[in-house]
Amino acid sequence: MRLIFGLVFVIGVALAGFAVHMTRDYMSTYQAELAAERANRAQIVETEDIYVLTDSVSYGDAVTIDKVKAVRWPKESLPKGVFRTEEELFPQGTDTPRIALRGIEAMEPILAVKVTEPGEDAGVAARLGQGMRAFAISVNVSTGVSGFLRPGDRVDVYWTGRVPGSQSDVTKLIQSSIPLVAVDQTSDGERQSPTIARTVTVEVTPAQVAILAQAQSSGRLSLALVGRDDQTKIGAVQVDQNALLGIEEQVVVEAERARVCTVRTRKGAEIIEMPIPCND
Numbered sequence: 170m171r172l173i174f175g176l177v178f179v180i181g182v183a184l185a186g187f188a189v190h191m192t193r194d195y196m197s198t199y200q201a202e203l204a205a206e207r208a209n210r211a212q213i214v215e216t217e218d219i220y221v222l223t224d225s226v227s228y229g230d231a232v233t234i235d236k237v238k239a240v241r242w243p244k245e246s247l248p249k250g251v252f253r254t255e256e257e258l259f260p261q262g263t264d265t266p267r268i269a270l271r272g273i274e275a276m277e278p279i280l281a282v283k284v285t286e287p288g289e290d291a292g293v294a295a296r297l298g299q300g301m302r303a304f305a306i307s308v309n310v311s312t313g314v315s316g317f318l319r320p321g322d323r324v325d326v327y328w329t330g331r332v333p334g335s336q337s338d339v340t341k342l343i344q345s346s347i348p349l350v351a352v353d354q355t356s357d358g359e360r361q362s363p364t365i366a367r368t369v370t371v372e373v374t375p376a377q378v379a380i381l382a383q384a385q386s387s388g389r390l391s392l393a394l395v396g397r398d399d400q401t402k403i404g405a406v407q408v409d410q411n412a413l414l415g416i417e418e419q420v421v422v423e424a425e426r427a428r429v430c431t432v433r434t435r436k437g438a439e440i441i442e443m444p445i446p447c448n449d
Contacts, residue, residue: 228270267284314392321349343381
Protein backbone atom coordinates (compact mmCIF):
# COMPACT_ATOMS: atom_id res chain seq x y z
CA MET A 170 0.00 0.00 0.00
CA ARG A 171 2.77 2.34 0.90
CA LEU A 172 4.44 1.61 -2.41
CA ILE A 173 1.25 2.29 -4.33
CA PHE A 174 0.62 5.51 -2.37
CA GLY A 175 4.16 6.71 -3.02
CA LEU A 176 3.88 5.89 -6.69
CA VAL A 177 0.59 7.82 -6.96
CA PHE A 178 2.14 10.77 -5.10
CA VAL A 179 5.13 10.86 -7.44
CA ILE A 180 2.89 10.66 -10.49
CA GLY A 181 0.67 13.48 -9.12
CA VAL A 182 3.66 15.74 -8.47
CA ALA A 183 4.96 15.06 -11.96
CA LEU A 184 1.61 15.84 -13.52
CA ALA A 185 1.32 19.05 -11.49
CA GLY A 186 4.79 20.12 -12.55
CA PHE A 187 3.95 19.34 -16.17
CA ALA A 188 0.72 21.33 -15.90
CA VAL A 189 2.59 24.33 -14.43
CA HIS A 190 5.16 24.13 -17.24
CA MET A 191 2.46 23.97 -19.91
CA THR A 192 0.60 26.89 -18.30
CA ARG A 193 3.74 29.00 -18.28
CA ASP A 194 4.38 28.24 -21.97
CA TYR A 195 0.77 29.08 -22.85
CA MET A 196 0.90 32.36 -20.93
CA SER A 197 4.19 33.32 -22.56
CA THR A 198 2.82 32.56 -26.03
CA TYR A 199 -0.42 34.46 -25.26
CA GLN A 200 1.45 37.51 -23.99
CA ALA A 201 3.74 37.49 -27.05
CA GLU A 202 0.76 37.28 -29.40
CA LEU A 203 -1.01 40.03 -27.47
CA ALA A 204 2.04 42.30 -27.72
CA ALA A 205 2.33 41.59 -31.45
CA GLU A 206 -1.36 42.42 -31.95
CA ARG A 207 -0.95 45.69 -30.08
CA ALA A 208 2.09 46.57 -32.21
CA ASN A 209 0.19 45.78 -35.41
CA ARG A 210 -2.78 47.81 -34.23
CA ALA A 211 -0.50 50.80 -33.60
CA GLN A 212 0.74 50.57 -37.20
CA ILE A 213 -2.74 50.59 -38.72
CA VAL A 214 -3.27 53.90 -40.62
CA GLU A 215 -6.64 55.53 -40.07
CA THR A 216 -8.36 56.15 -43.41
CA GLU A 217 -11.36 58.03 -44.74
CA ASP A 218 -13.45 57.85 -47.90
CA ILE A 219 -12.75 60.54 -50.53
CA TYR A 220 -13.59 60.82 -54.22
CA VAL A 221 -10.98 60.38 -56.97
CA LEU A 222 -11.15 60.26 -60.75
CA THR A 223 -11.15 56.91 -62.50
CA ASP A 224 -9.83 58.48 -65.77
CA SER A 225 -7.66 61.53 -66.43
CA VAL A 226 -9.39 64.73 -67.55
CA SER A 227 -8.14 67.93 -69.17
CA TYR A 228 -9.12 71.55 -68.80
CA GLY A 229 -12.79 72.05 -69.73
CA ASP A 230 -13.78 68.37 -69.39
CA ALA A 231 -16.88 67.51 -67.39
CA VAL A 232 -16.44 65.63 -64.09
CA THR A 233 -19.44 63.29 -64.04
CA ILE A 234 -20.58 60.52 -61.72
CA ASP A 235 -19.30 57.81 -64.09
CA LYS A 236 -15.75 59.24 -63.91
CA VAL A 237 -15.39 59.19 -60.12
CA LYS A 238 -15.31 56.70 -57.30
CA ALA A 239 -14.75 56.65 -53.54
CA VAL A 240 -11.49 55.22 -52.17
CA ARG A 241 -9.91 54.93 -48.74
CA TRP A 242 -7.25 57.60 -48.16
CA PRO A 243 -4.91 58.08 -45.15
CA LYS A 244 -6.68 60.56 -42.90
CA GLU A 245 -3.50 62.27 -41.74
CA SER A 246 -2.48 63.14 -45.33
CA LEU A 247 -5.81 64.31 -46.76
CA PRO A 248 -5.37 67.25 -49.18
CA LYS A 249 -7.35 70.41 -48.52
CA GLY A 250 -10.63 70.68 -50.42
CA VAL A 251 -11.38 66.97 -51.00
CA PHE A 252 -14.91 65.67 -51.47
CA ARG A 253 -15.94 62.97 -48.98
CA THR A 254 -19.45 62.22 -50.14
CA GLU A 255 -21.40 62.15 -53.38
CA GLU A 256 -23.61 64.92 -52.01
CA GLU A 257 -20.57 67.18 -51.53
CA LEU A 258 -19.31 66.51 -55.05
CA PHE A 259 -22.71 66.81 -56.75
CA PRO A 260 -24.90 68.91 -54.42
CA GLN A 261 -27.39 69.63 -57.23
CA GLY A 262 -27.59 66.01 -58.29
CA THR A 263 -25.49 63.82 -60.56
CA ASP A 264 -27.06 65.41 -63.64
CA THR A 265 -25.24 68.70 -62.86
CA PRO A 266 -21.50 68.05 -63.33
CA ARG A 267 -18.49 70.09 -62.40
CA ILE A 268 -15.92 71.24 -65.00
CA ALA A 269 -12.17 70.70 -64.65
CA LEU A 270 -10.17 73.93 -64.33
CA ARG A 271 -6.90 72.09 -64.92
CA GLY A 272 -5.66 68.63 -65.81
CA ILE A 273 -6.39 65.91 -63.23
CA GLU A 274 -4.83 62.46 -63.47
CA ALA A 275 -6.56 59.13 -62.86
CA MET A 276 -6.80 58.15 -59.15
CA GLU A 277 -5.92 61.71 -58.16
CA PRO A 278 -8.14 63.25 -55.45
CA ILE A 279 -10.71 65.72 -56.76
CA LEU A 280 -10.02 69.08 -55.11
CA ALA A 281 -12.31 72.09 -54.97
CA VAL A 282 -9.64 74.34 -56.53
CA LYS A 283 -9.40 72.08 -59.58
CA VAL A 284 -13.08 72.04 -60.53
CA THR A 285 -15.84 74.61 -60.93
CA GLU A 286 -18.99 74.89 -58.90
CA PRO A 287 -21.77 72.57 -60.14
CA GLY A 288 -23.22 73.86 -63.39
CA GLU A 289 -20.56 76.56 -63.97
CA ASP A 290 -18.32 76.61 -67.02
CA ALA A 291 -14.53 76.88 -66.93
CA GLY A 292 -14.43 80.56 -67.86
CA VAL A 293 -12.40 83.32 -66.24
CA ALA A 294 -15.17 84.21 -63.78
CA ALA A 295 -14.82 80.79 -62.15
CA ARG A 296 -11.16 81.51 -61.33
CA LEU A 297 -11.57 84.95 -59.74
CA GLY A 298 -11.22 85.25 -55.98
CA GLN A 299 -13.61 87.09 -53.71
CA GLY A 300 -13.56 90.84 -54.40
CA MET A 301 -11.19 90.49 -57.37
CA ARG A 302 -11.68 91.68 -60.93
CA ALA A 303 -10.41 90.59 -64.35
CA PHE A 304 -8.60 93.23 -66.43
CA ALA A 305 -7.29 92.75 -69.98
CA ILE A 306 -3.90 94.13 -71.02
CA SER A 307 -2.92 94.44 -74.67
CA VAL A 308 0.43 92.78 -75.43
CA ASN A 309 2.57 91.73 -78.38
CA VAL A 310 5.65 89.59 -78.89
CA SER A 311 7.94 92.09 -77.14
CA THR A 312 5.66 93.20 -74.30
CA GLY A 313 4.18 89.75 -73.65
CA VAL A 314 7.37 87.79 -72.86
CA SER A 315 7.54 86.24 -76.36
CA GLY A 316 4.35 84.23 -75.90
CA PHE A 317 5.56 82.16 -72.93
CA LEU A 318 2.85 83.43 -70.58
CA ARG A 319 0.28 80.93 -69.31
CA PRO A 320 -2.71 81.24 -66.96
CA GLY A 321 -1.49 80.83 -63.41
CA ASP A 322 1.78 82.72 -64.02
CA ARG A 323 2.59 85.95 -62.19
CA VAL A 324 3.93 89.07 -63.88
CA ASP A 325 5.34 92.51 -63.06
CA VAL A 326 3.76 95.37 -65.02
CA TYR A 327 5.94 98.26 -66.23
CA TRP A 328 4.64 101.54 -67.67
CA THR A 329 6.58 103.56 -70.23
CA GLY A 330 5.47 107.09 -71.04
CA ARG A 331 6.17 110.81 -70.84
CA VAL A 332 5.92 112.39 -67.40
CA PRO A 333 4.57 115.97 -67.45
CA GLY A 334 7.45 118.45 -67.38
CA SER A 335 9.96 115.86 -68.61
CA GLN A 336 11.70 115.89 -71.98
CA SER A 337 12.18 112.10 -72.17
CA ASP A 338 10.19 108.92 -71.55
CA VAL A 339 10.24 107.15 -68.19
CA THR A 340 9.78 103.44 -67.46
CA LYS A 341 8.34 102.63 -64.04
CA LEU A 342 7.19 99.50 -62.21
CA ILE A 343 3.51 100.08 -61.39
CA GLN A 344 2.29 96.62 -60.29
CA SER A 345 4.26 93.68 -58.97
CA SER A 346 3.55 89.94 -59.06
CA ILE A 347 -0.05 89.97 -60.25
CA PRO A 348 -1.56 86.64 -61.40
CA LEU A 349 -2.72 85.85 -64.93
CA VAL A 350 -6.11 84.17 -65.28
CA ALA A 351 -6.29 84.00 -69.07
CA VAL A 352 -4.18 84.42 -72.19
CA ASP A 353 -6.22 85.60 -75.15
CA GLN A 354 -9.57 83.80 -74.80
CA THR A 355 -8.40 80.77 -72.85
CA SER A 356 -7.83 80.20 -69.15
CA ASP A 357 -6.31 76.75 -69.66
CA GLY A 358 -3.06 76.68 -67.71
CA GLU A 359 -2.04 73.24 -69.00
CA ARG A 360 -1.14 74.15 -72.57
CA GLN A 361 2.56 73.73 -73.29
CA SER A 362 3.24 75.42 -76.66
CA PRO A 363 4.10 79.15 -76.73
CA THR A 364 1.44 81.39 -78.24
CA ILE A 365 1.90 85.00 -79.32
CA ALA A 366 -0.98 86.54 -77.40
CA ARG A 367 -2.74 89.79 -78.19
CA THR A 368 -4.21 90.21 -74.71
CA VAL A 369 -3.66 88.78 -71.26
CA THR A 370 -6.15 88.96 -68.42
CA VAL A 371 -4.94 89.60 -64.88
CA GLU A 372 -6.66 89.19 -61.53
CA VAL A 373 -6.53 92.49 -59.63
CA THR A 374 -8.44 94.59 -57.13
CA PRO A 375 -10.76 97.42 -58.27
CA ALA A 376 -8.09 99.96 -57.26
CA GLN A 377 -5.51 98.16 -59.40
CA VAL A 378 -7.98 98.17 -62.30
CA ALA A 379 -8.03 101.97 -62.17
CA ILE A 380 -4.22 102.14 -62.07
CA LEU A 381 -3.81 99.80 -65.02
CA ALA A 382 -6.54 101.49 -67.06
CA GLN A 383 -4.94 104.91 -66.58
CA ALA A 384 -1.49 103.53 -67.36
CA GLN A 385 -2.67 101.76 -70.51
CA SER A 386 -4.37 104.89 -71.84
CA SER A 387 -1.40 107.18 -71.16
CA GLY A 388 1.55 105.02 -72.16
CA ARG A 389 2.76 101.53 -73.06
CA LEU A 390 2.62 98.52 -70.72
CA SER A 391 5.24 95.77 -70.66
CA LEU A 392 5.15 92.51 -68.70
CA ALA A 393 7.98 90.68 -66.94
CA LEU A 394 7.48 87.05 -65.94
CA VAL A 395 7.97 86.24 -62.24
CA GLY A 396 9.45 82.88 -61.19
CA ARG A 397 7.10 80.24 -59.82
CA ASP A 398 8.60 80.26 -56.31
CA ASP A 399 9.89 83.84 -56.30
CA GLN A 400 8.46 85.73 -53.30
CA THR A 401 10.89 88.67 -53.48
CA LYS A 402 9.41 92.02 -52.48
CA ILE A 403 10.36 94.67 -55.05
CA GLY A 404 10.62 98.34 -54.16
CA ALA A 405 10.22 101.35 -56.41
CA VAL A 406 11.76 100.97 -59.87
CA GLN A 407 12.01 103.92 -62.27
CA VAL A 408 14.42 104.56 -65.14
CA ASP A 409 14.59 107.54 -67.51
CA GLN A 410 16.91 108.16 -70.45
CA ASN A 411 19.60 109.83 -68.34
CA ALA A 412 19.67 106.91 -65.91
CA LEU A 413 19.73 104.45 -68.81
CA LEU A 414 22.75 106.13 -70.43
CA GLY A 415 24.47 106.98 -67.17
CA ILE A 416 24.20 110.74 -67.72
CA GLU A 417 24.32 112.81 -64.58
CA GLU A 418 22.03 115.79 -64.59
CA GLN A 419 24.00 119.02 -64.47
CA VAL A 420 22.59 121.90 -62.49
CA VAL A 421 23.59 125.33 -63.81
CA VAL A 422 24.07 127.83 -61.01
CA GLU A 423 24.40 131.46 -62.08
CA ALA A 424 27.27 133.07 -60.21
CA GLU A 425 26.66 136.48 -58.73
CA ARG A 426 28.51 139.14 -60.71
CA ALA A 427 30.98 141.24 -58.82
CA ARG A 428 29.67 144.73 -58.10
CA VAL A 429 31.63 147.58 -59.73
CA CYS A 430 31.28 151.26 -58.77
CA THR A 431 32.37 154.01 -61.09
CA VAL A 432 32.51 157.79 -61.28
CA ARG A 433 32.05 159.78 -64.44
CA THR A 434 33.91 162.95 -65.31
CA ARG A 435 33.57 165.16 -68.35
CA LYS A 436 36.51 166.56 -70.15
CA GLY A 437 35.17 168.77 -72.84
CA ALA A 438 32.96 166.68 -75.06
CA GLU A 439 34.41 163.38 -73.68
CA ILE A 440 32.98 161.48 -70.70
CA ILE A 441 35.50 159.42 -68.77
CA GLU A 442 34.24 156.60 -66.46
CA MET A 443 36.66 155.61 -63.70
CA PRO A 444 36.18 152.67 -61.25
CA ILE A 445 36.26 153.54 -57.55
CA PRO A 446 35.79 151.45 -54.36
CA CYS A 447 32.11 150.88 -53.41
CA ASN A 448 31.28 152.37 -50.03
CA ASP A 449 28.31 149.99 -49.19
